[in-house]
Amino acid sequence: KAGVTQTPRYLIKTRGQQVTLSCSPISGHRSVSWYQQTPGQGLQFLFEYFSETQRNKGNFPGRFSGRQFSNSRSEMNVSTLELGDSALYLCASSLDPLRVGAGELFFGEGSRLTVL
């Protein structure tokens, strides 16, 4: 079956602009999580959506937002971009990580954002 698809793969923006990233999860997966990855910082959790509801949110400013549609596809938006927002943004889908058992995440290839 098709994996997690993220678009765009690469993008360059300037400070103050906004960006929208898209994620299509594996068919049948209702949970979508977003992460920011920067060198040396590891994966920083942004938020998780399940059945169109945000269930968990990390410690990121309100400039970072997201949503999930009825078909489980998800988007995240970053407004008023700052230089420090340059990172790889990873989306991961899962059947439901909020349950006992593995509930491993399946990651997309990521969207690499460069802010100039």
Next chain:
Amino acid sequence: GQNIDQPTEMTATEGAIVQINCTYQTSGFNGLFWYQQHAGEAPTFLSYNVLDGLEEKGRFSSFLSRSKGYSYLLLKELQMKDSASYLCAVKDSNYQLIWGAGTKLIIKP
């Protein structure tokens, strides 16, 4: 606060064995994951431990001691393709994943 510690970088020789350690302090525990991430690629799931002991999967094994807040990933018969970052993550009491910064493993011929 919640914390996951793992070495930043390790070097090993092709054909050898390497152990990557992970220690954690989290609010509750609902399982520990290891993921592999090759440079420029997405992380991929390697293993899951929720009970103490060793889980073996081919050349890779993962060990967990909940009382010590400790896990390790053991890679045997190292191959050049094992050069990657290895990420340790713990699911806390809210079932939220807490991630370590990752260990970059360099394999030398």
